[in-house]
Amino acid sequence: MRVLVTRPRPDAERFAEELSALGHNAQVEPLFEVVFHADAKVDLTGVQALLFTSANGVRAFCSALAGHRPEDLSLQVFAVGDASARTAAEYGFTSIESAGGDVTDLTALVTRRLEPAAGGLFHAAGSKVAGDLKGGLEAAGFRFHRSVLYETREAAGLSAGLQAQLRHGEIDAVTFFSPRTAGSFVRLISAAGLEETLRTSLAVCLSAAVKERLEPLHWKSVLVAREPTQAAMLAVLDR
Structure with a gap:
């Protein structure tokens, strides 16, 4: 599965390594800089x-x-x-x-x-x-x-590479670890005019509060981890 990781570095890179170990193709695009x-x-x-x-x-x-x-x-x-x-x-x-x-x-x-x-x-x-x-x-x-x-600090916009991938349906899942990151993603997607590109993608959320912030977008499905942990997020993607 082609999975987009949106959390700040270096946590994004560590999570991407764990995704890769499970056989996923992980891509890092932090929406915030620490x-x-x-x-x-x-x-x-x-x-x-x-x-x-x-x-x-x-x-x-x-x-x-x-x-x-x-x-x-x-x-x-x-x-x-x-x-x-x-x-x-x-x-x-x-x-x-x-x-x-x-x-x-x-x-x-x-x-x-x-x-x-x-x-x-x-x-x-x-x-x-x-x-x-x-x-x-x-x-x-x-x-x-x-x-x-x-x-x-919030990213000014989505990278050109990611925008192209979204337009071509090349992202299977997007992971969100906080309501703030989810809200930022919604804003950046809307600013880029990409609201309709997520209908074939899964949203994987740490909690119900995160899921709530993604409601303006249309997803294939929105999944919530059974508990607010990284391990539970990995379990959602691995089932």
Whole structure:
């Protein structure tokens, strides 16, 4: 199957490798570029745990904390999903738990594992956040600090090569990992006048919220992963 991967690099490239291992022909076209904030400041005073809601949050945190001390890497890490947890491990963190889901699952995991009196929580975030992680954890009594360490910038348009492929029906499936990416795809497709080119393509979505943003387009079918994980996305394409 010819599969288009729309998430930012390097997550797109990693997902493409997994698709290729399953026999798919993966093509990467990021709809957003991730830009770290060069002047970002990280203060971990009184923090008992780090919260990561994306792999890019891990990367941006480590970029902001260049020359980190060994004790920073020993802080407890709670990741929203397995991809974020895996990235944290790659960067050298030693105590990591994955909620294996969304922000609601992450909130529940943190409240089960930690006590508010033990210290604050630090969320390494992007300029756009989904869900109410702050509200849920503050309601449970935790001191919560969010630092915006990166932003994602939308692509100006679809590449000429991708537009030609869509016109010739050469994309069998398009994968979407966030509502924002899905909304961007709809806008870019409409701007290029390609709304009718997707009738032979599948849309593969991480969640129902992602699917909702794709409603303006006409697809062969819109599939939703059984749970919001990369493994579940791969399972949809491999069945």
